[in-house]
Amino acid sequence: MKRGGGGKRRLPVAIQAERWMPLLRRLRKGLLYAGGALLVLFMAAFGFLYYLRVQALPASSVSQTSQMLDLQGRVIDTFHAGENRQSVPLKQISPYLVEATLAIEDRRFYDHLGFDMKGMARAAVVNLEHLSREQGASTVTQQLARNLYLTHERTWSRKLKEAMYTIQLEMHYSKDEILSMYLNQIYYGHGAYGAEAASELYFGKHASELTLAESAMLAGIPKGPKYYSPYMDMKNAKDRQRTILQTMADQGIILQADAKAAGAQLLSFVPLGSSKQAGMAPYFRDYIRYVAVDKLGIDEHLLSEGGIRIYTTLDPEAQRAAEEAVASGIPAGSEQQAALVSIDPRTGYVKAMVGGRDYKTNQYNRVFATTRQPGSSFKPILYLTALQQGALTPVSQFKSAPTVFTYDDGRKTYAPSNYNSKYTNGLIDMRQAIASSDNIYAVNSIMKVGPQNVIDMARKLGIDSPMKPLPSLALGTFPVSPFEMASAFGTFANGGVRIEPTAILRIEDGKGEVLYEAKPAAVPVVDAAHAYVLTSLMESVFDTGGTGNRVSAMIKRPVAGKTGTTATDAWLVGYTPELATAVWVGYDKGRKLTPAEAHRAAPIFAAYTEQALAAVPPKIFPLPDGVVSVYVDPESGKLAGKTCPNRRLETFVSGTQPVEVCGAHGDAGDAAAGSDDAKREQTSSWWKQLKRWWSN
Known part of the structure; x- marks a missing residue:
């Protein structure tokens, strides 16, 4: 019987099944292997998690008091987180601060298990776009693990331990407990650890009483206390506060109108240090913190809790003399400010530092302000250049009379004038020019030696502030800091050898092991003979007819120096064989000085110098060979x-x-x-x- 139709011949079902059997057997075998592997992985993961669950968390490191010591080995400051940390329950912390912190630090805190995968992915995309580390993705739990149990070093072993401790924290504590520990542990700057201490420090109230605006301000500080503290930089702090408020609005935590209103609110801060005495040398102590952390790389956690000892160059007698001289040198009630810094030219040791008249109300350290023109106090650098070149000698003469100078190949002119338009209208030499601070002589000198050569000399003397090779450079028209000026004049006093200014001598850890030891460089700038001749010339400033003559009777020892006066700034920078000191007076906002206000720098210098060296017999400047x-x-x-x-x-x-x-x-x-x-x-x-x- 014929098969119907012309279609393809179909194999029997049994034969077809037989052909598929090897494939099915291989598939089943693969599934068994995969299932076994998954089971093993699951059991390993379960075992690892169980191990972490039963394993006790390490004890958090016990904080120790760190100390700052003066040149005589006496403690002038202590750093210890426990002295300014007050733990409070989460319910005693303002909900605004809780919400603001989570909004900016960990918006999915209550949803993740310690690691925010979405946040990590978002940060990776942003960082890839900018080809840099623009965003981080550490959760509150991760930050707590790091702060409690680890250092802040960036190594793979530390990251692995952090991950393990993060998992353990999530296993051992509830979310509220983790958040409570975090808000009582985090550093808010100026020695304040935890929300309660920070609230007291900045606003003088309990953390439970914080408003929305205050909470947003505080929540922004832990990211970088040096940059976001309102005491350090109000603009940065305010910008970050508004960023946090906008983030809270974007997340639906607060209304946009509330964010705008809180951002516009003028906050009232407690003056820093008002809760306790500012103590001796508060500006110096802040400078030491800055050098230790930013320059020497000492971890802030180690500084605050590691029991380290910082040995400094501060001379307590000189510091007291400096603070008294500044306090008595400007009338009470005046808004005029002052700065004083004093360096031992023989060692480079910073012996005294006063950055302003009242640290409690204003922590800005004017010793390092690079916005002040030094005026005629800059001229010794010009004259040293001229002496070193051999272009001028102490008896080189120029006419003191109104003069128009041409420069830039005759395309430009410069017409300086003397103070109060006083001229001798005759020839004067360098000694007379320095004593009377004659501007015409100075510009004649810089035209002869070349402005760029003067800038090169300033750089060798340690002045890094920007300058341009213009004739006006001779009159100190480019701003420098008092610190730079004191260091430069210290080179004159030290026979032409510049020793790098030093404020920290040594740092030891809690076991007494040396973490850092100063080795200041000594660099010859000019030979001793030229430095001595300049010193001899600058002594005339305090002689009859000199601009510093009015305070000469106050100083019972050989002294050299130079005054400097602009419309807004007044200086006296000078030295004895033991101390080089820069004094500046003026207004923070650049207000013009009256004649009486401009004359206050010299008496401060004289009172300080004599008191600081009261126990030191007068010495002449050593006479070198040549x-x-x-x-x-x-x-x-x-x-x-x-x-x-x-x-x-x-x-x-x-x-x-x-x-x-x-x-x-x-x-x-x-x-x-x-x-x-x-x-x-x-x-x-x-x-x-x-x-x-x-x-x-």
């Missing part, structure tokens, strides 16, 4: 004859002294370079000065 003294005629700048009526003993670098004798008075002169008579008169002059200072 210096000669000869009698000169100030009118001609030549060697003085025996009968010259105004002959003056002048100091020169050997080989630069005049050789031509003034013949105006009809004699040949006998003041040979380095003559014994000149040396004897120089020595006699020193002793006469010392006796006069002692009798005063």
